[in-house]
Amino acid sequence: MSSPAAASHVIGLPMEDGAQVEAMFAADPKAHFELHWHAEWSVGAILEGRCEFTCAGERCIAEAGDMVLMAPFMLHTAGVSAQGFRMVMLYVPHAWVGARFGWPAGLRGELLKGVWQDAETADALAAAALSEDGVRVGRLLEQVLSAQTGRELVPVERRAGDERVEAICAALETEDACRIDPGALASRLGVSREHFHRLFRLAVGMAPAHYARLARIGRAKALLREGSAQADVAAQCGFTDQAHFSRWFRRCFGVTPGNYMAREPGCGSLPIE
Template identity: 80%
Template sequence: MTHGAASRVISLPMEDGAQVEAMFAADPKAHFDLHWHAEWSVGAILEGRCEFTCAGERQGAEAGDMVVMAPGMLHTAGVSAQGFRMVMLYVQQAWVAEQLGWPEARRGVLHRTVRRDEAAAHALAAAARAEDGAALGRLLARVLRAQTGNELVAVERQMSDARVEAVCRALATEDACHIDPGVLALRLGVSREHFHRLFRVAVGMTPAHYARLARIGRAKVLLREGQAAAEVAAQCGFTDQAHFSRWFRRCFGVTPGNYMAVRGRVENAA
């Protein structure tokens, strides 16, 4: 869970009209639950040490390190005893693909999640603090070009079992927010227990956990589109707005209301 109110998010226009979101986190007790982003995540550790998991592997990043995660990579984030301060940028795959010359549904293979680059970390932090979206766009393109190779892979996660892949696709769609994974198991013609085992082996978590993360991810998209938090909570299967707000903050560091305020600020400035 993320404690305190030290995390904040801003959204900035880049030179070509695309948007980049920047999250500033400095909470000494910060911890983000397992989640993923539909966007590329590019961050700079400014102070202390951030300990996290990404794609099932334990990672550590210290001041002067850059952190890069591709869309859909499951991760957590936490802290060492000394805490940390960081800025994390979120940028759409479509923009990255255009900048780097990829097909929109493909991406370069990520070389590594953590890379030492003090100059880039300081430049990225300075541009984010100055709310200079144009400079952030140039830095993002440079960092992502350096961190990815010529080999291309699908942006969407590829499951080894087509049945599990079909379930993941269903859980990520707008009209599947209320689907019980047990009902999906029946649709695929397997028992609930067998489906549960298949899913856990392929995805690394239970169907119920994945469904909650899919709902949270869908909720972020709906908020970005301008829908009210209460409506989003109901559409995405949360018992009430408070329940939705708690889970959103645990994954993304801010409340849905704060996230919507960021979107409103951008629209008013346009």
């Protein structure tokens, strides 16, 4: 099995039309991911071991030979088997997928399956990613997404709710979750603190502090992708310091910010002892 030092890393693979897909190679039997979301489609191939996770509130299990598919902004967690584990997870820009299938802006095809057995496709996708063949990866991804998305169109992001709650959500994307004053937020809505929490959970599905952290960590990932320095990203996204930011980034995305920033072709191997 791979050593802990080489447990997880991310590379960028150029596809056709100038788009790029991110490939995460993971082989860490101790990996556990906090509740988070990705703005991209997540397409995974389980090569060895077992992955137990929740997605959109449902408990799921994926084992060797299984494919995993999650739509953008689907809340999920993950934990892997205690012994051997290997996985390739691809993060596919929604703009690229939407253009391929002709979906209107802000909409996507419904997700038909989240986990299914297809060892042949899992092996082919992993082999293409490991060989850094972005064009081949793109063609396989198009096949997977074509088979597992339906004609019914649904919003890419969650449906907008109470306008006052949406305004609070926008503010929380830049505020430090550790310094949130629930009473002040309730005052903005003109309701009691208890009613605010109920209203927010009903509209968003989680507590305000949790939403703030997830929104800011997602924004941080986008800034790192654009080339911003780690310290600047930590400050812009409201984390108390760079170490605090790094801990939460790894809990959600499986790699450190520095590892994520180094996602260049040429390091796509997934070592096995």
